[in-house]
Amino acid sequence: MTNHRQKRLTIATICLSFILTLLLITPTASAKTVYLQEKALKFDVQPVVQNSTTFVELRGLCTALGRSVSWDSSTKKTTCEAEGSSFSYISGATTYELNKQTVSFSTRPRVINGRTMLGLREVSRVFGRDVHYLSETGDIILYKDGLTDNQKASLIDSQVKKLADARKFNGSVAVQRRGDLLMSGGYGIANAYHSIGNKTHTPFAIASITKGITGIAVMQLVEDGKINLNDKVSKYLLSVPNAGRMTVRQLLTHTAGLPWEAPNYRAVSSLIYTPGNSQRYSNVGYQLLGDIIAQASGMSYGQYVRENIFEPAKMSGAGFDINIVNPSIRAFGYEYTNGRYVRKTRNYAARGASGSIYATVIDLARLDQALRDDTLLSRSTYNTMVGRHAGDWGFGWQAYHAPDGRVTQLEGSTDGYRTYIRRHEGRTFAIIVLANDERSKPAVVGSLIESIIRL
Numbered sequence: 001m002t003n004h005r006q007k008r009l010t011i012a013t014i015c016l017s018f019i020l021t022l023l024l025i026t027p028t029a030s031a032k033t034v035y036l037q038e039k040a041l042k043f044d045v046q047p048v049v050q051n052s053t054t055f056v057e058l059r060g061l062c063t064a065l066g067r068s069v070s071w072d073s074s075t076k077k078t079t080c081e082a083e084g085s086s087f088s089y090i091s092g093a094t095t096y097e098l099n100k101q102t103v104s105f106s107t108r109p110r111v112i113n114g115r116t117m118l119g120l121r122e123v124s125r126v127f128g129r130d131v132h133y134l135s136e137t138g139d140i141i142l143y144k145d146g147l148t149d150n151q152k153a154s155l156i157d158s159q160v161k162k163l164a165d166a167r168k169f170n171g172s173v174a175v176q177r178r179g180d181l182l183m184s185g186g187y188g189i190a191n192a193y194h195s196i197g198n199k200t201h202t203p204f205a206i207a208s209i210t211k212g213i214t215g216i217a218v219m220q221l222v223e224d225g226k227i228n229l230n231d232k233v234s235k236y237l238l239s240v241p242n243a244g245r246m247t248v249r250q251l252l253t254h255t256a257g258l259p260w261e262a263p264n265y266r267a268v269s270s271l272i273y274t275p276g277n278s279q280r281y282s283n284v285g286y287q288l289l290g291d292i293i294a295q296a297s298g299m300s301y302g303q304y305v306r307e308n309i310f311e312p313a314k315m316s317g318a319g320f321d322i323n324i325v326n327p328s329i330r331a332f333g334y335e336y337t338n339g340r341y342v343r344k345t346r347n348y349a350a351r352g353a354s355g356s357i358y359a360t361v362i363d364l365a366r367l368d369q370a371l372r373d374d375t376l377l378s379r380s381t382y383n384t385m386v387g388r389h390a391g392d393w394g395f396g397w398q399a400y401h402a403p404d405g406r407v408t409q410l411e412g413s414t415d416g417y418r419t420y421i422r423r424h425e426g427r428t429f430a431i432i433v434l435a436n437d438e439r440s441k442p443a444v445v446g447s448l449i450e451s452i453i454r455l
Helices: 002-025 058-064 120-127 149-165 209-223 248-252 283-297 301-310 348-354 361-372 379-385 442-453
Strands: 034-036 048-050 053-057 068-072 077-082 085-090 095-098 101-104 110-112 115-119 130-134 139-143 171-177 180-187 189-191 334-337 340-343 357-359 398-402 405-414 417-424 429-435
Touching: 048 110, 053 058, 053 120, 058 068, 058 077, 058 115, 095 120, 115 120, 120 130, 120 139, 130 442, 139 149, 149 171, 149 180, 149 442, 171 361, 171 442, 180 361, 209 248, 209 283, 209 301, 209 348, 209 357, 209 361, 209 379, 209 405, 209 417, 248 283, 283 301, 283 348, 301 361, 357 361, 361 417, 361 429, 417 442, 429 442
Parallel strands: 034 139
Antiparallel strands: 048 053, 053 115, 068 077, 077 085, 085 095, 095 101, 110 115, 130 139, 171 180, 171 429, 334 340, 398 405, 405 417, 417 429
């Protein structure tokens, strides 16, 4: 009896080991879409991932590339060839022939559902295609000699749609390239109650991207001799506590000792550090800058920005306080909870020069162009604004010096909205992402878009 039980246990152990072995060699994850340039490819067997390597069906790939495919059952040889190029592989071999040269596989092919599947590294070698993996969606782009702007636009649109379909993004995007609009689009819901979708011209609360516009306004007044960056705040705002200890420059660079928020921004009695000795992001400082702009210009902050920035930049869809915009055209802010969109709102007007502006992605693309062609500031003043004056901060904008050119960037976050703008001067592009779902991560969407632009 004991021997019989031991035999059954041994058989069970062997069976279990066999099953585990099968599991280990079975595809552990499905790869996503494979693109040839901008065209999505179709396969009889979808790409799969095994041990962190993506395998693509050889026959389908050869066909997509316009190559003939043959199978010799007697030798178990697969051949894929076109004029001037030939690839052949014998099933089970550790090498293949490429244009009559024997080459070792970096990762041996797999046979899955009767189809030979080739690892992406071999795809690059064999077919002379660069391989780009989009980590945000898991998709793969095979390309040669770069992509045209139209191909990039098509890929960006399809990728953002995928994120929207997966409820990872809800909003609008625009991409500016060399002074022209490369692409723009709206994705997901603008008004859940009335089932209105986001569009290119849908206005969003842009949150802290407002600070970049405030920076432009201050620098215009510096150019006009109405503000000096080293002036004490007390020159413009006598009644503000500690105004004699802070400068306009320090408000712009978040180094004035002010807190992030305050119930009454004009009545902050205690500084959190000595001005100029540290740095702390402060909405309060930018709200005070709005008052300084009003005092120096003789206009309200809103009137000054409208006449001196929105109008010359042709930002016709921009304004102040998203709550007063026609509900049929605006994007409402949402939180996605328990399978449904729940409205989020606040008194956006109270954000003033730190975050009260609304705009469309087209408006912000036009703002980028107006900065590039010196419509709003002289080149010298612009360079001063986007210089690095305290850490990564210029005046209203964060600035980074990349090997291929200067980058200016801002991100915003407020109730119901997430926003992002990234302007790359060396590569002459701007990416604008405006979202009205708090789960959305515009910087991730922006990174996806940039990875395609750079191909």
